Amino acid sequence: MTIDTLALAPVVTEITADLIRGAAELEPTGHGLTPHRLPTWVREQFPDPQLLMTEAQPAGVRLLFRTTASVVALDVRPTKTLYVGAPGRPDGVYDLRIAGQLIAQASVPGGNQILIDLQAGTTELRGGSVGTALFAGLPDGQKEIEIWLPWNERTELVALRTDAPVSPASAPPRPVWVHHGSSISHGSNAASPSETWPAVAARACGLDLVNLGFGGSAMLDPFMARVIRDAPADRISVKIGINLVNADAMRRRAFVPAVHGFLDTIREGHPTTPLVVVSPIYCPIHESVPGPSAPDPASFATGQVRFLASGDAAQVPFGAMTLQTIRADLAQIVAQRALTDPALFLLDGTELYGSADHVEFPLADGLHPGAEVHQSMGHRFAALAFDAAPSDASTD
Template identity: 60%
Template sequence: MHTTEHDWITTPITADILRGALDLEHTAHGVLPHRLPAWARAQNTDGQLAMAEAQPSGVRLVFRTRATAVELDTLPTKRVYAGAPPRPDGVYDLLVDGRLAEQSAVTGGNTLAIDLATGSAESHPGPAGTLRFTDLPDGVKTVEIWLPHNETTELVTLRTDAPIEPVPDQGRKVWLHHGSSISHGSDAASPTAIWPALAASLGGVELINLGLGGSALLDPFTARAMRDTPADLISIKIGINVVNADLMRLRAFTPAVHGFLDTIREGHPTTPLLVVSPILCPIHEDTPGPAAFDVSALSAGKLRFQATGDPAERAAGKLTLRVIREELSRIVKQRAADDPHLHYLDGLDLYGEADAEELPLPDELHPDAATHRRIGERFGALAFAADGPFADHSA
């Protein structure tokens, strides 16, 4: 499976060289990073969340070494959607001393065949593959391998041609973020190009990304996981999944938000906590969920979403993005009277009407690579500004 021109050193993949994961599951092949702890996963019955939290968005191997060659055997799980165009292989980003040096992918792996029309999924086993980076610069350096943000990745074996060691704590602040598929990185170009990774780089902070595709649903176990995770800065981006899942009405939403914030505050009573409302999504601004796949687009080989709710149902408490922005703003203003470290950021300041005209959402729901960059830069500029909610808390 690997080349022979190097004298390889195999290093166990353990938590001290892995960042961004809350748990490491030992499997028959190696280790599987998880972004929710085992006890939280045990309380979940939703297949979408189970898939999302096992996709290693923001998870990276980090170590110091003189090695000029690195190999990583992984067992990815590729998703194949019936009737939709093939998905590209997940991208691995190699950073050397904080700079992107190379990108690669791993072929093979397991396959998860998903039928969007019926919601059924079928797993097919496949072989592990090898990621290979050579000709790294001489000398001691920090190497980071960011795992594909949208592809479940079991880590099998790490080989280098020189010893490695964990990177000592450099005093950088830890930013813990929770959000939807947009925070997860859906349709971003690579794992370091998802908007939270871009913003973390601009802010000089270490990212723990709990962006969970389709699953930012105010789940109490997610709040407890955040409560129990050490962090210097915290943000939650809430709204789009609650609408497009048609999960709850306003009567349930308001106390659920309060409960989520209360739980986080149990473990982080004075940590800067930023509540971010949804970015613009025209199909759901005034039309409730549920969201559904556009069958006519799917038959033409395109993935597109549509809102299927009735705008008239807003009067009965059905949620839209406009309703959620107003309510989140009201909740934060109310709570901030007793919580000076609680802040609100309007998602329209990250991506609004003018942005949608210039950079429309290709599938009506998810931003493309250019839009991820814009959102990341905007968040970085707003959150880490001298008068921003995360001011004086970055390294």
């Protein structure tokens, strides 16, 4: 039986920027709005397909509003990414939270599809239709509702419908935490969008998250440093390393000054804001073997694509980078800079997920942890990083 969502939720509220958190821009599409996590000038300056795909996946982006409604319907057109030879991913999850508590979840089938063939290097877009994330039976009375959008699907917001009027949130703003990282920060293999490790950490610390985690795209790009420099921020963290190894993108000679330049740019806009540099978590395939990473063809028929390190360890003395060399370089860089920058801190990524954690919760695909690790990483980060950068630290 088809649910008549229009009858259940007849009050239509225009989706505007004052109802959205965690997005840099809202792009009009003719049918609705697509949240972007990077501004137009970045997308025009460097229209890399991988970056454009991931920045439009709204990790950390959520709707926030006040209402007495017991029914909320969010009409969306999702765009889902599928890989040839790999099992299809489940539909993305929409989390509805009230007062920090997860109250309900929904998914939207259908929508557009991006079909990627890693072996052929091809991408195909298939069009799809609008669907509805429906939340019914919500608690009575006035409340602030957060709807977290899927971290792994581009989401075109078409309409917000309820059974009572909606207004922007009225609670005092929380301190803003801007975090930049790679696919794990983006949310890879988390259970749902409000359960990625940055979302868990932000909730534990009462912070307003801006998630600049981009799968495959944490490459010390100068434009990313400028985005962070220009963003309002009370806390900043940058997780550096794994994508540079994955892509074999740099040698140590280029890496060290690039890190200095990245941090220099951030400090131009935030000279005293607590800034945490996070080194890579434990990843056995790249601890002592350089990249690039490559999918293991033998895993294609198993239902779980795995990745291998295809670099040559003999090149490490000549500047090829591993996770071990990156951790050592980052420790040295931060120690040097901290002599004149007391608000700069280092967090060793193996304290978030180390070799002992890998024994209990191995990386199923060789690169990305599962949902349990997102929980533990979030709570560990909240304790370790923000103990280093306490809530009463000065900000600019």
